[in-house]
């Protein structure tokens with residue numbers, strides 16, 4: 522039998538969850554609650570039950586799971602109220618705004634004996650999955666470093682995302698996804714973090730950032746989000762001991778160049794306007810293989826499927842509490858680094 526889910530916060534992402542739940546094979550929609558009357562009315566006009574208060578929603582014994590899709594500053598308060606009412610809770614990202622707040626949420630879930638996780642839906646993006654598949658297959662050898670970028674040119678949205686007290690800023694918004702993806706590829710053993718912010722269209726919160734994450738084993742990630750980039754740099758670039766992988770855009774396939782012979786006797790120099798270079802001469806098919814890898818299969822419905830199996834005690838939840846702690850800690854250390862002018866901050 523499908524589990525009944527209610528969504529709190531019926532805005533852009535709440536709307537996505539509602540559609541998604543209505544097309545799910547494991548959950549069904551009980552209804553929504555939004556603090557704004559007009560959003561409740563909109564839901565009703567679409568044939569969706571809108572509870573008139575959070576208390577009324579949480580008192581409904583048929584609801585087993587609550588998805589929280591409000592602005593970031595109220596995730597904690599709503600998640601804890603739902604856990605205390607005996608509901609399993611899926612919080613939108615970022616799960617919350619500080620490590621202390623996350624610990625309070627985890628404690629509430631342990632006390633209630635209910636599942637609590639965060640919606641890291643971008644673990645189902647095929648660009649990330651292609652990179653992870655390459656790591657897992659080992660076909661280009663041990664990873665050296667990974668660069669992950671999202672570049673837009675429309676500035677930061679003009680809603681709550683541009684305001685600090687609501688948990689605005691691109692680090693909390695896109696950063697939390699890209700950090701999670703990078704750590705899923707490199708492991709969660711972080712050594713240190715360095716970060717700088719952009720304030721091009723917004724003074725109050727970061728409207729872009731550059732973040733270096735150094736891992737204890739020497740690997741590293743560079744993560745960059747920009748909202749004032751009229752030409753976007755590639756989505757993913759990964760160097761490994763036997764090759765390099767590139768995804769230019771999230772609609773594109775992953776291109777791989779794999780080294781098959783390190784030494785080459787005859788290198789044809791490249792002639793530039795001002796001189797010659799052999800060091801930087803491109804390779805040819807004698808020493809490298811070049812190919813594309815198929816886009817991996819992905820179904821984002823697997824997120825809710827896993828959540829339901831976790832409620833039933835049949836699987837571990839996809840995004841664990843320790844993973845949530847580490848990803849949020851990277852964000853906290855990044856803020857600390859920014860305050861110290863971009864200095865390295867140890868974990």
Ligand SMILES: NC(=O)c1ccc[n+]([C@@H]2O[C@H](COP(=O)([O-])OP(=O)(O)OC[C@H]3O[C@@H](n4cnc5c(N)ncnc54)[C@H](O)[C@@H]3O)[C@@H](O)[C@H]2O)c1
Nearest residue numbers: 530531532533534535555556557590591592593613614615
């Ligand atoms: N995982 C993803 O891909 C993804 C994408 C976009 C947004 N999000 C996350 O989803 C959440 C919502 O973002 P959004 O873009 O939908 O914002 P939004 O502004 O479009 O919607 C938020 C809704 O929450 C309502 N709300 C505010 N306070 C409330 C409260 N105390 N109780 C009930 N309702 C309340 C607002 O009235 C609004 O309708 C954020 O945490 C955001 O980070 C996740």
